[in-house]
Amino acid sequence: MSTVLTGIGIGRGVAIAPAHLLLPAPEPPADEPAAANADAAIETVRSAFATVSTQLSEAAANAAEPLSSVLEATAMMALDPTLSDDAASRIRDGVGPVTAAAAAVEGVATQLEALGGYMAERATDLRGIRGRVVATLLGEDASSSAALATRSIVVADDLAPAQTSTLDLDLVAAIVLSAGGPTGHTAIIARQLGIPCVVQAVGALEVAEGTPLAVDAASGRVVVDPSAEQIADLQSSVDREAALAADTAPGATSDGHPVQLLANVGTEEDARRAAPTAEGVGLFRTEVLFLDQATAPDAQTQTALYAGVLEQFPGHKVVVRTLDAGADKPLAFLSQADEDNPALGIRGYRLVRTAEALIQEQIEALAAASRAVPGTELWAMTPMIATPAEAADFARRARAAGVATVGVMVEVPAAALKAADILAEVDFVSLGTNDLAQYTMASDRLRGELSDLLSIWQPAVLELVATTARAGLDAGKPVGVCGESAGDPLMALVLTGLGITSLSMAASALPAVRYAVRHHTREQCERIASAALSARTAEEAQRAAAGLVADDVRTVLGL
Structure with a gap:
C-alpha cells in the first residue's frame, strides 16, 4: 500500500x-591510531584538502550555473588553511590523521551552525568537503x-x-x-x-x-x-505543467491590467535560461561575483558581468540589486568585526559605513554597463534600507554616477512603515518578502521548523506588504515583489490585488503564475487580497484567498 x-x-x-x-559519507576508522610519522601524516592531510579543492574546481568548470558558482566557492573553502592547520595540530597531539581531518572540518561546521543565517547554510557545504577528504584519505571513491x-x-x-x-x-x-x-x-x-x-x-x-x-x-x-491511479493523476499534472510552460505572453489580468512577470537571476547563464519566458529581470543578485573571492573584483570585471546579463534582455528592464553581503555573508577580502547578531549587522547598503569605496565602485560599474548596453533598461536598487535618509543617500550616489532609474529593497519593517517617505526619494521599491518575513516575525529564515512563522501569509507580514503597495499607488510609482512568495500562484493573485506592479521569481515558477493572473480580473484579485488581509491567522488567510479562486484555475494549478 x-x-x-x-x-x-x-x-x-x-x-x-x-x-x-x-x-552517507565515509567515516574515519574507529579508534584510529596515531600516525607513526606525524610530519608525513600532516603532509598527506594537506594534500587531501588540496586534492578535494582541485576536484571541486574541475567540477565547477563543467557545471552549469548556479551549481558552478557554488562549487567554486566550496573549492575555496577546502583550501582554507584553518582546516588543515587544525588537523595538523590534532595529529601532533596523537589523533589519527583521518580522524583529525574530519574533526577539524566538523568543528568549523558546528561553529557555523551556531551562528545561524547564511553561515549555518555553509555548514552543509563544509560537511561535503569533510566527506570527500575522508574518502580521499581512505582511498575511496566519494562519488560512487x-x-x-x-x-x-x-x-x-x-x-x-x-x-x-x-x-x-x-x-x-x-x-x-x-x-x-x-x-x-x-x-x-x-x-x-x-x-x-x-x-x-x-x-x-x-x-x-x-x-x-x-x-x-x-x-x-x-x-x-x-498506485496506478496515483501515477495517472500525477502524469496529468506533468502534462498540465508542460501546457502552461508553452504560454509566454506578457503578464496581465484577464481584463488587461498589466502585471510584469520577471525572473530572479544570479549569473549570465541564469539570465539566458530565463529570457524565453520572462519579461525581464526583477532581481539580479550581484553578490555571486563577490562572495568567496580572495580579492575584490575590479570595475572592469564587474561591468563585463553586468553587461552580459543586460544583453540577454534587449528592450526590457533588468533590476539589479547591489551587493547583499557583509555580516552573515562575509567577504574574504573585506575585514569586518565579529558580530553577535549578524542578521542585524553591517550587511547590504550598510556596507557604505565601513567599505564606502566598494559600494561606490559597484554603482559606477552598473552605470558603465548600462551605457554599454543601451537597448536594455537598467534599474538599480540596494538592499537593507531602513530609513528614508539611507534611500536618499543611495539615490544621490546612483544618479550622480549616471543610473537613470533608482530604487531600494523593502525588507525591514521600518522601511515598509515609512514606504511613502522612501518613495519620495526613489523611483521604485521592491519587496524582499523572505527577509521581510524574517525580520517581522523574528524568525531565522533558514530554520525549517519555523516555516509557519516565516510565511508571507502571516497577517503582520501581509499588512506590511499592503502598506508598501498603497504607498506606491499613492505616489504613482512601481512596487515589485522579488521574494520567493511571488512564485506562489495564489499569493501572486493577492499581490496583484494589493497593487503590486511586478512579480519576480525563479523562471520555473513563471508559467503557473502567468496562468493564475491571466484567468482573473483585477477586481477578482482585489477581492482575494481583501479576504486574505481580513484573516486573523496565516492559515485563515490562505484558505480565504483559495476559496475565491476561479474553479478552473484551482483545478489546473491544484490550489
Whole structure:
C-alpha cells in the first residue's frame, strides 16, 4: 500500500521515478591510531584538502550555473588553511590523521551552525568537503554512491554541493531530502534548474533503493510506491505543467491590467535560461561575483558581468540589486568585526559605513554597463534600507554616477512603515518578502521548523506588504515583489490585488503564475487580497484567498 511523506516543496514540478539513495559519507576508522610519522601524516592531510579543492574546481568548470558558482566557492573553502592547520595540530597531539581531518572540518561546521543565517547554510557545504577528504584519505571513491544508471529520484539526508557535483543532473528526476531547508543551496539549485524538490521529508531515508516514488513539489508530497491511479493523476499534472510552460505572453489580468512577470537571476547563464519566458529581470543578485573571492573584483570585471546579463534582455528592464553581503555573508577580502547578531549587522547598503569605496565602485560599474548596453533598461536598487535618509543617500550616489532609474529593497519593517517617505526619494521599491518575513516575525529564515512563522501569509507580514503597495499607488510609482512568495500562484493573485506592479521569481515558477493572473480580473484579485488581509491567522488567510479562486484555475494549478 502506498504511503505519503510530507515536507516543504521547492517549485511546482512533478516527477515519477525509482528512488536512488545516496549513501552517507565515509567515516574515519574507529579508534584510529596515531600516525607513526606525524610530519608525513600532516603532509598527506594537506594534500587531501588540496586534492578535494582541485576536484571541486574541475567540477565547477563543467557545471552549469548556479551549481558552478557554488562549487567554486566550496573549492575555496577546502583550501582554507584553518582546516588543515587544525588537523595538523590534532595529529601532533596523537589523533589519527583521518580522524583529525574530519574533526577539524566538523568543528568549523558546528561553529557555523551556531551562528545561524547564511553561515549555518555553509555548514552543509563544509560537511561535503569533510566527506570527500575522508574518502580521499581512505582511498575511496566519494562519488560512487551518486552514480545514476537511469533517471531517478535522489534521496538523501541532506545534499552538499560537493555531492551534487557528482550527479548527472540530466538523470535527476527529483530530489527528496529528510533534512535541508527551503533556502539552502540544494533548494536554490533545484529551483533555478526546475528540478522538483521536497526537503524535510521525514521518513525519506527509510525508503528502499529502487522503490517507485512520485514527487509533487507544489504540495510537498512524496508518494512511496504509488498506485496506478496515483501515477495517472500525477502524469496529468506533468502534462498540465508542460501546457502552461508553452504560454509566454506578457503578464496581465484577464481584463488587461498589466502585471510584469520577471525572473530572479544570479549569473549570465541564469539570465539566458530565463529570457524565453520572462519579461525581464526583477532581481539580479550581484553578490555571486563577490562572495568567496580572495580579492575584490575590479570595475572592469564587474561591468563585463553586468553587461552580459543586460544583453540577454534587449528592450526590457533588468533590476539589479547591489551587493547583499557583509555580516552573515562575509567577504574574504573585506575585514569586518565579529558580530553577535549578524542578521542585524553591517550587511547590504550598510556596507557604505565601513567599505564606502566598494559600494561606490559597484554603482559606477552598473552605470558603465548600462551605457554599454543601451537597448536594455537598467534599474538599480540596494538592499537593507531602513530609513528614508539611507534611500536618499543611495539615490544621490546612483544618479550622480549616471543610473537613470533608482530604487531600494523593502525588507525591514521600518522601511515598509515609512514606504511613502522612501518613495519620495526613489523611483521604485521592491519587496524582499523572505527577509521581510524574517525580520517581522523574528524568525531565522533558514530554520525549517519555523516555516509557519516565516510565511508571507502571516497577517503582520501581509499588512506590511499592503502598506508598501498603497504607498506606491499613492505616489504613482512601481512596487515589485522579488521574494520567493511571488512564485506562489495564489499569493501572486493577492499581490496583484494589493497593487503590486511586478512579480519576480525563479523562471520555473513563471508559467503557473502567468496562468493564475491571466484567468482573473483585477477586481477578482482585489477581492482575494481583501479576504486574505481580513484573516486573523496565516492559515485563515490562505484558505480565504483559495476559496475565491476561479474553479478552473484551482483545478489546473491544484490550489
